[in-house]
Amino acid sequence: MLVHESAWMPTGLDPEVPSAARVYDYFLGGYHNLAVDREFAHRAQETMPDLPVILRTSRRFLRRAVHFLLDEGITQFLDLGSGIPTAGNVHEIAQAVAPHARVAYVDRDSVAIAHSALMLEKNANAVALRADLRRPRDVLHSDVVTDLLDLSQPVAVLMSAVLHFVESDAEAQSIVAGYRNAIAPGSFVVISQGTQETAGEQGEQVIRLYDETDSPFTARNRDQFTQLFKGLDLVDPGVVYVPQWRPESPDDVDEHPERSCAYGAIGRKPLY
Numbered sequence: 001m002l003v004h005e006s007a008w009m010p011t012g013l014d015p016e017v018p019s020a021a022r023v024y025d026y027f028l029g030g031y032h033n034l035a036v037d038r039e040f041a042h043r044a045q046e047t048m049p050d051l052p053v054i055l056r057t058s059r060r061f062l063r064r065a066v067h068f069l070l071d072e073g074i075t076q077f078l079d080l081g082s083g084i085p086t087a088g089n090v091h092e093i094a095q096a097v098a099p100h101a102r103v104a105y106v107d108r109d110s111v112a113i114a115h116s117a118l119m120l121e122k123n124a125n126a127v128a129l130r131a132d133l134r135r136p137r138d139v140l141h142s143d144v145v146t147d148l149l150d151l152s153q154p155v156a157v158l159m160s161a162v163l164h165f166v167e168s169d170a171e172a173q174s175i176v177a178g179y180r181n182a183i184a185p186g187s188f189v190v191i192s193q194g195t196q197e198t199a200g201e202q203g204e205q206v207i208r209l210y211d212e213t214d215s216p217f218t219a220r221n222r223d224q225f226t227q228l229f230k231g232l233d234l235v236d237p238g239v240v241y242v243p244q245w246r247p248e249s250p251d252d253v254d255e256h257p258e259r260s261c262a263y264g265a266i267g268r269k270p271l272y
């Protein structure tokens with residue numbers, strides 16, 4: 001399918017700079033990307049041929065996480081760095097099980113939010129907000145979020161494949177703490193992010209390539225990733241490579257989960 005760029009491209013966008021959101025959209029088979037994004041994606045894939053598989057693996061972790069949260073009775077989701085909508089968006093996964101589940105999408109990318117808003121026009125239980133997740137207070141106090149989510153009740157805060165776009169560990173920890181402190185006890189925080197530990201030289205080269213995009217990439221090792229969950233109780237199986245997080249079928253995990261080059265975990269805010 002060919003969708004003409006002028007039909008969806010927001011004004012004010014720099015067509016010369018690859019966007020992490022649009023590159024991800026391209027890798028997942030979406031159409032909301034520009035020549036500059038596709039050219040970047042091709043170079044990244046030449047450098048690291050497994051990249052599209054790695055990104056789809058990360059997306060499957062998100063789906064399993066949402067299923068787990070629904071099983072735990074969670075019906076409110078704050079999806080930070082939600083990306084350009086593609087197959088298997090959080091509201092689709094959640095509302096298929098719990099039709100009244102509420103989802104607030106947050107992204108700083110104008111294409112991601114324009115397209116999300118369009119898709120959600122007829123969905124009373126899902127909204128999209130253009131904001132920077134690094135400012136938890138602005139996100140949590142935005143009318144768009146507070147009109148939909150009751151933050152006095154448990155909620156799931158999703159940060160899937162996004163904190164690797166925050167450079168410093170201290171800032172990443174303080175962002176998570178900002179959300180953790182504001183949410184009700186019994187709420188959950190889901191995080192996945194890229195690691196260089198198993199990515200080798202190919203991974204280092206792709207990380208350097210991302211410096212050309214609007215979102216430079218910072219990989220984290222297991223310790224740095226685990227530190228993000230301070231003040232939260234890790235849900236079983238704790239910090240693992242994303243395919244190892246409660247696989248639902250043999251398609252979810254093979255004998256080399258480390259090739260996912262990403263850690264994933266879910267933490268729960270203690271009740272007391």
Ligand SMILES: C[S@@+](CC[C@H](N)C(=O)[O-])C[C@H]1O[C@@H](n2cnc3c(N)ncnc32)[C@H](O)[C@@H]1O
Pocket residue numbers: 020021024058059062080081082083084106107108109112131132133134159160161162165215
């Ligand atoms: C790799 S995509 C992940 C999409 C989705 N969460 C998933 O797991 O499939 C990362 C998204 O995070 C967004 N992003 C990066 N930094 C952000 C920030 N500081 N605030 C809000 N969104 C951000 C990007 O625009 C992009 O859409």
